[in-house]
Amino acid sequence: MATAPPVLAVEQLTVAFGGLTALDRVTFDVPHRSVVGLIGPNGAGKTTVFNAVSGVVRPRSGTLSRHGRPLRRHRPHHLPRLGISRMLQGLGLFSGMTVLENVMVGADPLATGRLPGMLTGLGRAPRDERRVRERAESALREFGVAHAAHALPGTLPYGVQKRVALARACVCGPELLLLDEPASGLSADEMSELAERVRAMRAYGSVLLVEHHMDLVMRVCDRVVVLDFGRVIADGTPDEVRADPAVERAYLGPAEGDSDDPAAGPAPEAHPTGEEADDGR
Amino acid sequence: MAPSTHRAPASDADPAAADSAPAATAPRPGRRAALRHPLVRHGLWAVAALAAVAALTAATGPVTDLRVANVGLHLLAVAGLQFLVGTSGQVSLGHGAFMFVGSYAMALLVVNVPAMPLAAGMAAACAAGCLAGLVVGAATARLHGPYLAGATLMLAVGLPAIALRFPDLLGGANGLAFATIGAPPFLAGAVDDTQWRAIVVWTVALIGLVVLATASAGRLGRHLRALRDDAAAASLSGVPVGRARVTAFVISAGAGSLAGACQAYVLGTATPSTYGLSLSLVLLAALVLGGLGSLWGAFWAALAIVYVEVAGTELAHALDLSTDVRNNLPVVFFGAVLITVVLAWPRGVHGALSALGRHRSTPLKTGDSR
Numbered sequence: 001m002a003t004a005p006p007v008l009a010v011e012q013l014t015v016a017f018g019g020l021t022a023l024d025r026v027t028f029d030v031p032h033r034s035v036v037g038l039i040g041p042n043g044a045g046k047t048t049v050f051n052a053v054s055g056v057v058r059p060r061s062g063t064l065s066r067h068g069r070p071l072r073r074h075r076p077h078h079l080p081r082l083g084i085s086r087m088l089q090g091l092g093l094f095s096g097m098t099v100l101e102n103v104m105v106g107a108d109p110l111a112t113g114r115l116p117g118m119l120t121g122l123g124r125a126p127r128d129e130r131r132v133r134e135r136a137e138s139a140l141r142e143f144g145v146a147h148a149a150h151a152l153p154g155t156l157p158y159g160v161q162k163r164v165a166l167a168r169a170c171v172c173g174p175e176l177l178l179l180d181e182p183a184s185g186l187s188a189d190e191m192s193e194l195a196e197r198v199r200a201m202r203a204y205g206s207v208l209l210v211e212h213h214m215d216l217v218m219r220v221c222d223r224v225v226v227l228d229f230g231r232v233i234a235d236g237t238p239d240e241v242r243a244d245p246a247v248e249r250a251y252l253g254p255a256e257g258d259s260d261d262p263a264a265g266p267a268p269e270a271h272p273t274g275e276e277a278d279d280g281r
Numbered sequence: 282m283a284p285s286t287h288r289a290p291a292s293d294a295d296p297a298a299a300d301s302a303p304a305a306t307a308p309r310p311g312r313r314a315a316l317r318h319p320l321v322r323h324g325l326w327a328v329a330a331l332a333a334v335a336a337l338t339a340a341t342g343p344v345t346d347l348r349v350a351n352v353g354l355h356l357l358a359v360a361g362l363q364f365l366v367g368t369s370g371q372v373s374l375g376h377g378a379f380m381f382v383g384s385y386a387m388a389l390l391v392v393n394v395p396a397m398p399l400a401a402g403m404a405a406a407c408a409a410g411c412l413a414g415l416v417v418g419a420a421t422a423r424l425h426g427p428y429l430a431g432a433t434l435m436l437a438v439g440l441p442a443i444a445l446r447f448p449d450l451l452g453g454a455n456g457l458a459f460a461t462i463g464a465p466p467f468l469a470g471a472v473d474d475t476q477w478r479a480i481v482v483w484t485v486a487l488i489g490l491v492v493l494a495t496a497s498a499g500r501l502g503r504h505l506r507a508l509r510d511d512a513a514a515a516s517l518s519g520v521p522v523g524r525a526r527v528t529a530f531v532i533s534a535g536a537g538s539l540a541g542a543c544q545a546y547v548l549g550t551a552t553p554s555t556y557g558l559s560l561s562l563v564l565l566a567a568l569v570l571g572g573l574g575s576l577w578g579a580f581w582a583a584l585a586i587v588y589v590e591v592a593g594t595e596l597a598h599a600l601d602l603s604t605d606v607r608n609n610l611p612v613v614f615f616g617a618v619l620i621t622v623v624l625a626w627p628r629g630v631h632g633a634l635s636a637l638g639r640h641r642s643t644p645l646k647t648g649d650s651r
Contacts, residue, residue: 054517080519092514094507096574105507105518111500115528118501119492121319125499132500168518 004032005068007176007206008053008084013062015048015230022048024230025062030176035198035207037217037238040227041250046210047089049227050178053208054079054086066176080109083205085174089181091165093153099164100149103136106168110135136171143167143197159190166197175205183213195220218242226250323494327487334483343475347547348587350479354543356583357486359568360493360576361536366565367573368497369529370509372426375417375433376537377561378440381553382406382413383538385444388457388551399462403485403542410538411531418530422523437561444553456552482543489536494576496532505529563615570622572629581630589615 006029015023023045030036038046051057053064055074064071066082074082085106094102111128118125140146143163153161162182169177179198183191191213198220201207211217217224217238224241226234228250234241241247316322334353338346362376386406390397397405421432444451451457463474472480496502504525507515516522545551563586571582593611602610626633 076513076516077519077521079517086517088514088517092511092517094510094514096510097503097506101503101506105503105515105520108500108503109519113500115501118499119496119532121495121499126318129499 006031007033007066008208009063009065009068010049010053011063011065013049013052013064014060015045015052015057016060022230023052023059026227026230026232027062028225028232028235030206030208031223033202033204033206034222035202035209035220037221037224038208038210038227039212039214039217039224040233043229044227044250045230046227047180048230050086050180050208050210053084053178080106080172080174083172083175084178085169085172085176086178087165087169087180087182089184091153091161093161093165093168095152095154097152098150099145099153099156100133100136100140102153102164103139103168103171104132106171107132107135107139109172139167139171143170158185159187162186162190162194166194170201173204177201177205177207179207179209179211181211182209183211183216191216319495319498320491323491327491331480331483331487335480338476338479339472343473346473346475346479348591350475350482350543350547351587352583353479353483353486354540354547355564355567355586356579357489357543358537358540359564359571359582359586360490360579361533361540362564362568363573363576363579364493364497364505364536365529365533366568367575367578368502368509369505369526371421371526371529372430372565373433373533374430374561374565375436375440376533376564377556377558378433378436379410379413379534379537380541380544380560381441381444381556382534383410383541384545384551384556385451385457385541386410386538387542387545388459389451391459391461391545392457399481399546403539403546406542407535407539410541411535413538414531414534415527417534418527421530422526434558434561437558441553441556451553452551454553456550456555458550461546461549478547482547485539485543489539490576493532493536497576501525501528559612566615566619570619570629572631572633572635575631575635577634578629578631585615585618585630589618 008030010029011027013023013026014021026045026049028036038049040046048057052059053071055076055078066084071082079086094105097105110131111124113124113128117123117128137146137149140149143166145160145163145167148156148160148164153164156164162185166182169179182194182198186194195216198207198209209217209221221238223236224234224238225232226241226244226247233246233250234244236244334349338349341349358376358380361379362373365371365373365376383406386409387402390402390405417433417436421429424432444456445453461478464472464477468477504515504520507518507520508522508525512522541551541556544555548555564582567582567586568578570585571580572578590611593614594607596614597607597610622630628636
C-alpha cells in the first residue's frame with residue numbers, strides 16, 4: 001500500500017483571495033486506499049483545499065498531483081473523468097429531477113456518445129443510456145435508496161437525501177472522494193452507518209473528509225491533517241493528532257490547553273483502536 | 282462499496298460484455314428494444330399526429346387549414362423556447378428574433394435561388410438560426426436570470442430593425458414577398474394548397490419536436506435539467522456547464538428559426554413587424570400559460586397563441602367596437618386569459634391536467650422517459 005504513489009499529493013499549496021492568504025504552503029498526501037481527515041476551526045481553509053482540488057479556485061502557487069502526475073488547469077467538470085468525486089456540503093441535489101436521474105447525472109461519465117447521438121437517440125446513445133441507468137440503479141440499491149428512485153429529492157427525509165448525494169458521488173467508483181461535512185444533520189445511527197460506508201470505501205479508493213464531528217473523524221480516518229489559519233499545524237494518525245498540544249491550542253485557545261476533554265478528542269468509548277499508547281486517559 | 286470497482290476512465294473495455302447479456306436473455310429483443318428506442322417512440326407519436334392533422338385539414342376549409350398551420354409552426358417555436366427555458370432554465374425574451382432569422386433566411390433563399398427545393402430552404406434557415414443561436418448563446422453564456430432576459434430582450438427589439446436598415450436587401454418595412462409552392466401536381470384535386478401547406482408545416486414541426494423530445498429525454502436533457510437546478514453540483518458531476526448552456530441556445534434557436542421559415546412559407550412574406558417584441562413576449566407568456574417543463578405545455582401554448590387571438594378578434598367584431606379598440610382587443614384578451622389561467626393553475630394548463638391524471642405517464646413528457 002505504501003509503495004503506490006499517493007492518490008492526491010498537495011505540495012506547498014498557496015491560495016490567496018486578494019490580500020487574504022487562505023492557504024499558506026499547505027502540504028499533505030492522501031495515500032492510496034486510505035481515509036484522510038481534514039479538520040480545523042472555522043475559516044481554517046478546509047473548504048478552500050476542496051475548492052483548489054476541484055478546480056473551482058486556482059492556487060497562487062504550489063502543486064497538486066494525482067498518482068504522481070501534476071493536476072493543473074483542470075476545471076470542475078473534468079473531475080469525474082479524473083476519478084475524483086465531491087459531495088457538496090449542501091448536498092446539491094437537483095430538485096426538479098428524480099432520485100434516479102440525480103444519480104444518473106453522476107454516472108454520466110460512463111457515456112461516450114456525442115451531440116448528434118444525444119439529439120437523435122442514435123448511435124451510442126441507447127447503449128450509453130442503458131449503461132448509465134443500470135449503474136445508477138445498482139448504486140441506488142447499494143446505498144439503500146432504491147425505493148425512492150422515482151421520488152423528487154425534496155420529498156425525502158434529510159438522511160435519505162444524504163445517501164442519494166453519496167450514491168451520486170460514488171456511482172462511478174471514484175479513486176478519490178471528497179466529502180464536505182457528511183455527518184452534519186445526521187442522527188447517531190445514520191452517523192455510524194456513514195462511518196462504516198466511509199471505511200468500506202477504502203476497498204476501491206481514498207477519501208478526503210472535512211468534518212466537524214471529531215467522533216466520526218477519529219473513528220474512520222487513517223490520517224488526520226489539522227489546518228489552522230491556512231497552515232498545516234498537525235499531520236498524523238488520529239492518536240498522534242489528538243495528543244498534539246498545537247491542536248488543542250488551535251481549538252481551545254492557549255489558556256485552556258490543559259482542560260480535560262479537548263474538543264479535538266473523541267469520547268473514550270468512540271475510540272475503536274485502543275492498541276496505541278494513549279496517554280491522556 | 283461502490284456499485285462496482287470499474288472507474289470511468291477504465292470503463293471503455295467492458296461495455297460490450299455488459300451490454301450483450303440483457304439483450305441475449307430478453308425475449309424477442311429486437312422488436313421490444315426498437316419500440317423502446319426514444320426516436321421510434323417519438324416518431325410513432327409524430328406519425329399519428331400528422332395523420333390527425335391530415336384528417337382534420339381534409340375535413341375543414343382553408344381558414345381552418347391556415348390556423349392549423351399556424352398552430353403547427355407556433356408549436357415548434359414554443360417547443361424550442363421550452364427547451365431553453367423549461368429544460369435549461371435560461372429565460373429568453375428574444376425567441377421571436379430567431380423566428381425573424383429563419384423567416385428572412387427562407388425568404389432570401391426563395392427570392393434569390395428560386396430553383397432550391399423547399400426542404401433545402403428549411404434546412405438552410407434552420408442552420409442560419411443555429412448560427413445566430415451560437416453567437417447569442419456564447420455571448421450570454423455567463424449571464425443569468427434577469428440579466429439574460431435583458432440581453433435577449435435587446436435581441437428581440439434590435440434584430441428585426443435590421444430589415445429597416447437594409448431596405449434594398451431585406452425590403453424595409455414591407456419585407457420580402459414571394460410565391461410559395463402549393464400542392465404538388467399529382468395531388469391536384471385531392472389536396473388544396475392551404476391544406477398542403479398545413480401538412481408541410483406540421484411535418485417540419487413534428488420532425489423538430491421529435492428531435493427536441495429525444496434530446497430532452499436523454500443525456501442532454503439530463504445535463505440541462507441538472508445545471509438548471511444546481512449549476513455548481515452539475516459541474517462537479519461532469520456536466521460542462523458553459524457548453525451545455527450554449528448547446529441549449531443553439532437547439533432552441535434552430536427550432537425557432539425553423540418555425541420562422543414555416544411562417545414565411547405559409548404567409549408568402551417575411552415582414553419585420555411580424556417578429557417584433559410582442560411576438561417574443563407572447564411566446565414566453567404562452568409557454569407559461571401552457572406549462573413549463575413539458576412539450577405538452579408547448580402544445581397548449583400554440584393553441585392559445587392562435588385561437589385566443591381568433592376569439593379576441595371575433596369578440597371585437599361581435600361587439601362592433603371602434604377600430605382602435607378592435608385592433609387592441611385580442612392582445613388584452615390574451616393577457617386576460619393568461620392571468621386567469623396562471624391564477625387558477627400556477628403550473629399552466631399542462632400542470633393542471635397532469636395533476637388531474639397524476640401517475641399517468643405522458644409520452645411526450647420531457648422528464649424521465651420510462
